[in-house]
Amino acid sequence: MGCGSCSSGGGTPAGCGSNGSCVTGSCGKLEVFDWLSGMELPNGQNQFDIIEVKFKNTRKEFIRNSKQLELSYGEPVVVEAASGYDIGTVSLTGELVRIQMQKKGIKPDSRDVKNVIRKPSQADLDKWTEAQKEERPTMLRSRSIAKELKLQMKISDVEYQADRSKATFFYTADDRVDFRELIKILADQFKLRIEMRQIGARQEAGRLGGIGSCGRELCCSTWLTDFRSVSTNAARYQQLSINPMKLAGQCGKLKCCLNYELDAYLDALKDFPSTETKLETQRGLAEHQKSDIFKGIMWYNYPDDPGKFYCLTKERVKEIIQLNKKGEKPADLTDFELVVEEKTSEVDYANVVGQDSLTRFDKNKKRGGKNRRKKGNRKGGKPQQKAKGNPKQNKGGNKPPENRKKGGKKPYNKGRGNNPKGKSRNNKPNGENKK
Numbered sequence: 001m002g003c004g005s006c007s008s009g010g011g012t013p014a015g016c017g018s019n020g021s022c023v024t025g026s027c028g029k030l031e032v033f034d035w036l037s038g039m040e041l042p043n044g045q046n047q048f049d050i051i052e053v054k055f056k057n058t059r060k061e062f063i064r065n066s067k068q069l070e071l072s073y074g075e076p077v078v079v080e081a082a083s084g085y086d087i088g089t090v091s092l093t094g095e096l097v098r099i100q101m102q103k104k105g106i107k108p109d110s111r112d113v114k115n116v117i118r119k120p121s122q123a124d125l126d127k128w129t130e131a132q133k134e135e136r137p138t139m140l141r142s143r144s145i146a147k148e149l150k151l152q153m154k155i156s157d158v159e160y161q162a163d164r165s166k167a168t169f170f171y172t173a174d175d176r177v178d179f180r181e182l183i184k185i186l187a188d189q190f191k192l193r194i195e196m197r198q199i200g201a202r203q204e205a206g207r208l209g210g211i212g213s214c215g216r217e218l219c220c221s222t223w224l225t226d227f228r229s230v231s232t233n234a235a236r237y238q239q240l241s242i243n244p245m246k247l248a249g250q251c252g253k254l255k256c257c258l259n260y261e262l263d264a265y266l267d268a269l270k271d272f273p274s275t276e277t278k279l280e281t282q283r284g285l286a287e288h289q290k291s292d293i294f295k296g297i298m299w300y301n302y303p304d305d306p307g308k309f310y311c312l313t314k315e316r317v318k319e320i321i322q323l324n325k326k327g328e329k330p331a332d333l334t335d336f337e338l339v340v341e342e343k344t345s346e347v348d349y350a351n352v353v354g355q356d357s358l359t360r361f362d363k364n365k366k367r368g369g370k371n372r373r374k375k376g377n378r379k380g381g382k383p384q385q386k387a388k389g390n391p392k393q394n395k396g397g398n399k400p401p402e403n404r405k406k407g408g409k410k411p412y413n414k415g416r417g418n419n420p421k422g423k424s425r426n427n428k429p430n431g432e433n434k435k
């Protein structure tokens with residue numbers, strides 16, 4: 001859904017009751033379910049006076065409700081800013097805000113927590129909406145100016161303050177950029193204070209949003225807040241092919257989901273023998289090729305026969321390693337190989353609908369077809385007309401009875417030896433064929 005408070009489409013969605021202010025939680029970006037909202041507080045305990053306010057995209061801040069205003073989820077509210085004021089929507093209230101602050105390491109008595117000023121008026125909302133409409137043209141214009149100045153940076157997003165006194169430009173860059181000249185040009189052209197804020201590639205993908213290769217929305221724009229480092233070892237432990245095209249996400253970095261199941265793989269690999277250990281047999285050294293971690297199966301092969309794989313359980317591999325430590329060598333891996341029985345199930349598609357293979361419709365159709373053929377041959381069939389001058393077109397089936405009585409020349413019948421040209425089937429004269 002696209003709305004004015006996020007950059008996932010722009011414009012006001014059809015049927016939006018809040019006219020684009022997105023009461024539904026700004027398209028679900030980093031939305032938190034308040035599972036404590038229906039619980040009553042103990043007697044004598046006041047509600048937590050800090051709320052969570054959400055701004056454009058994934059930016060959230062904790063604001064103190066010092067005036068004890070009755071605020072609900074999705075309601076716009078005017079809050080303090082570094083200079084002037086800003087407008088955001090309430091995303092979380094109550095005791096769950098205290099838990100969120102503990103997770104992020106923010107103390108309730110911190111000076112960085114700003115205060116709620118008031119509820120916005122219609123004039124404040126109109127001014128806020130006009131500021132949001134200017135964000136995209138400002139971003140496009142700033143990109144062209146940065147390109148003219150030949151700055152190695154990418155401006156990915158622009159966020160206006162609700163009072164239109166300040167604009168924050170979010171950009172990504174590989175190296176440090178001297179953008180002092182850019183700030184002068186932007187401030188002179190847009191007549192407001194400019195703030196440049198550098199973000200990483202993962203933060204940029206989280207702000208802009210998108211669809212991943214799995215078909216779902218990006219984790220960084222929906223629920224993921226801490227970006228842990230991802231290395232190629234995570235793919236190696238999970239036995240994934242080291243293909244940058246498949247392992248990279250929308251941000252160009254390794255996918256964050258590579259870390260989701262990594263702990264489960266590491267726990268399973270603790271019970272596996274080392275893959276660098278070679279199995280010594282009388283035939284030769286067997287090298288490890290691949291493993292099925294959750295089934296506990298390992299495959300080995302011999303260098304002289306690379307096409308033949310031996311499937312062994314991890315317990316049998318440990319047994320062979322213990323024999324090698326004692327100085328014993330088994331004859332071959334065939335005695336230790338796991339026999340996998342392939343179960344083939346034959347599917348009978350003849351009786352899918354629970355009836356006989358020949359339904360009543362097929363029976364009627366078959367009977368009708370026979371009757372129609374017989375009827376057409378007897379009455380409705382069209383007699384073949386005798387072709388003049390060509391005995392091959394008349395094969396004896398439709399010859400008038402007069403010719404048969406008079407002993408006329410019979411037409412050529414294949415396989416009966418009556419050849420009007422005097423030749424048999426093997427193109428030899430009749431006399432030679434008799435001999």
